Amino acid sequence: MEESKLARTDLMRIPAGIPGLDEMIEGGFPFPSVILVSGSAGTGKTTFALRFLCEGAARGEQGLYFTTLSEPTQWMMRFSSQFEFMRPEFFDDQIVYEDLGNMLREGNSEKLLDAIESRIAEVVPQRIVIDPITVVGEMFKDDYRQFLFDLTNRLKNWNATTVVTGEVRPGELYPPEISYAVDGIVLLNMAEELGARRKYLEVLKMRGTNHQTGKHCIDISRKDGIVVLKARF
Amino acid sequence: MNEKDLLLFKQLNAQLGVPLIPGLMVLDVRTTQFVKVELVLLKALLEERRPGLFISVDRPHQYIVHLLTMHGIDCRNLTFLDAVAHFSADSHPASVKVGFFRGPRNIDTLPEALKNWSAADGGPGFDLGKCGFAVIDNLSTLLNFNSQQMVRSFLNEFISALGGKVTIPLLVDRGRNPDLFQMIKEIGAGEISLAPEGASTFSNRSRLIISNSNNAGGY
Numbered sequence: 001m002e003e004s005k006l007a008r009t010d011l012m013r014i015p016a017g018i019p020g021l022d023e024m025i026e027g028g029f030p031f032p033s034v035i036l037v038s039g040s041a042g043t044g045k046t047t048f049a050l051r052f053l054c055e056g057a058a059r060g061e062q063g064l065y066f067t068t069l070s071e072p073t074q075w076m077m078r079f080s081s082q083f084e085f086m087r088p089e090f091f092d093d094q095i096v097y098e099d100l101g102n103m104l105r106e107g108n109s110e111k112l113l114d115a116i117e118s119r120i121a122e123v124v125p126q127r128i129v130i131d132p133i134t135v136v137g138e139m140f141k142d143d144y145r146q147f148l149f150d151l152t153n154r155l156k157n158w159n160a161t162t163v164v165t166g167e168v169r170p171g172e173l174y175p176p177e178i179s180y181a182v183d184g185i186v187l188l189n190m191a192e193e194l195g196a197r198r199k200y201l202e203v204l205k206m207r208g209t210n211h212q213t214g215k216h217c218i219d220i221s222r223k224d225g226i227v228v229l230k231a232r233f
Numbered sequence: 234m235n236e237k238d239l240l241l242f243k244q245l246n247a248q249l250g251v252p253l254i255p256g257l258m259v260l261d262v263r264t265t266q267f268v269k270v271e272l273v274l275l276k277a278l279l280e281e282r283r284p285g286l287f288i289s290v291d292r293p294h295q296y297i298v299h300l301l302t303m304h305g306i307d308c309r310n311l312t313f314l315d316a317v318a319h320f321s322a323d324s325h326p327a328s329v330k331v332g333f334f335r336g337p338r339n340i341d342t343l344p345e346a347l348k349n350w351s352a353a354d355g356g357p358g359f360d361l362g363k364c365g366f367a368v369i370d371n372l373s374t375l376l377n378f379n380s381q382q383m384v385r386s387f388l389n390e391f392i393s394a395l396g397g398k399v400t401i402p403l404l405v406d407r408g409r410n411p412d413l414f415q416m417i418k419e420i421g422a423g424e425i426s427l428a429p430e431g432a433s434t435f436s437n438r439s440r441l442i443i444s445n446s447n448n449a450g451g452y
Contacts, residue, residue: 009376009409012264031265061265093235121303124272126265157292159268 011208014127014161017055017085018048020228021186024203024212029161030183031126033207034152036133038166038174039188043199044218044226045165046076047083048188049129051225052163053095054085056127063095064125064160066116068135070101084223096123104136109143112136113150120158128155128162134175145177152181173204183207188226189215201228234304238273241427245277248425253281253365253400257392257422259414261407267371268300270404275368276306278400283365286395289315290337291374298329312359314347316340330359338378344390366400367391372417373410385416392420 013028022028029035037048053063067076073091080086091097098119103112120128137144155162164182166175174185184206190197200215217229234242262270275297278285287297294313301308313329316336334346351361375384392401402425407414418424 009373012409014265062269117299118303121300124269124300157296159265159292 014061015055015059017051018201018226018228019224020216020218020230021201021203021226024216024228025184025206026209026211029163030206030208031161032156032159033183034155034162034164034181035184035186035206036164036166036174036178036182037186037188038168040168040170040190043188043190044220045167045188046131047080047220047225048186049131049163049165050080050083051085053127053129054087054090057087057090057094061094061126062123063090063127064120064123064129065095065097066100066119066128066130067097068100068104068130068132070099072099073097082222083225085225096125104139107139109136109140109147112140113147113154116151117154117158120155120160125160128158128160130162130164132167133164133178134167137175137177148178148181152178156183179205184209188218201226234273234276238269241270241273242277244427245274245425246280249277249400249402251281253278253283255398255400257388257401257403257417257420258425259403259405259417259422260425260427261414262404264373264406264409267404267406271297271368271370272300272304272306274402274404275301275308275311276304278366278368278402279306279308279310281365282310284310284312284360284363285365286359286367286399287311287313288343288367288369289313289317290340291317291370293318294329294331297370314343314350316343332359336378337375340375340379340387341383341390343387344394347391347394361395364395364399366402367395368401369403371405372403373405373413376410376413381412381416384413385420388417388420 012031013026014031015022015028037045039045053065056063076097077088077091081088100112100115103115136147140147164178166178168174173187179185185204187202187204189200189202191200199218199220201218202215203211203213219227219229221227260270287294289297294315298308308329311329313331315331315333318333332350334343336343347361351359372384375387379387395401403417403422405414405417
């Protein structure tokens with residue numbers, strides 16, 4: 001290699017922790033980046049987000065979980081403790097749980113942004129989750145696009161990979177307001193086939209990544225949470 | 234900061250020396266831990282209350298100001314040189330001494346700009362002669378915009394512009410950038426190795442080579 005040429009180092013990646021997904025995206029999510037996980041109710045968005053944080057915690061990385069639902073920690077943990085990958089001790093120190101509900105009710109998007117940023121600066125996480133981001137859209141209708149632009153712009157500068165979850169309406173693939181601002185979109189989808197509802201995962205966008213396309217069957221298990229199933233013929 | 238961070242702070246404090254040992258040094262840090270280690274490093278460097286220089290080539294300087302402020306670290310002795318603010322759509326204000334230059338593609342112009350800027354009337358008035366330390370956030374980013382040869386020549390000129398009396402600790406992920414790490418060592422950098430008990434010893438203080446019996450990789 002000539003010394004005058006750029007070295008073109010590969011993007012730093014961190015494993016998502018979802019069995020089968022990392023192989024689809026060259027080993028993991030780019031670090032830093034903002035990834036949208038979209039899907040309708042019951043498709044596994046929160047399970048995805050928790051698995052992502054627990055994977056980091058198991059690797060010694062700091063996590064920060066923002067909930068917009070005002071759900072107390074113990075309530076979230078009650079359900080998620082059913083998964084084997086969830087270790088309650090992670091929530092003592094390695095995963096910090098932060099409720100944004102009260103701040104949302106104040107209705108000031110600039111204050112919310114500052115609160116998120118201040119908490120990030122305090123915790124210095126490598127992995128962040130905002131679950132779900134779409135609640136913010138319902139509260140800040142007029143400011144929502146500007147808020148999302150500022151939020152994603154700032155998140156990328158904090159040297160962390162952020163997963164934001166987005167609830168979609170029937171027939172919608174992803175919340176359109178945020179899709180342009182994120183670096184990746186992972187779609188969790190449910191479809192009725194032969195009288196049963198099957199779940200799928202699809203990577204719609206992953207910047208800087210030669211990712212696999214198409215729908216991949218998923219299963220939600222007690223052991224691993226979401227698992228991308230290998231194609232069977 | 235948690236216990237692990239405070240242990241790192243103690244180790245860095247011991248290795249940086251009191252007063253700060255001048256010269257180039259390199260610390261192997263995983264890319265995901267850069268910001269965290271940088272925070273602890275700045276806390277250690279700012280302990281002595283000597284003026285320091287912070288070069289932003291990866292993210293706008295306001296983020297580091299915010300980070301330091303949130304952790305109660307006084308950054309009044311820090312002067313920032315920001316090479317990425319003009320890329321950023323973020324206009325977050327921060328009340329610190331700051332100069333701007335066009336980079337990071339024009340990194341070769343920085344040492345000269347630094348000399349001129351330091352002397353320029355109406356500038357932030359940073360006195361290079363009093364500079365105790367300089368931090369670059371972060372060197373690996375420069376490889377996205379410049380060849381390794383250019384980064385090498387920048388580092389040489391940068392050290393020379395600072396007059397050889399300044400502590401310059403560089404954070405590099407050896408696993409991801411082995412050539413860069415090696416190049417910095419070839420320039421004459423001592424390596425800071427961190428051990429659980431802080432058992433590092435100075436094998437050659439004049440060249441800032443800091444050796445360790447347990448050289449088990451980066452932070």
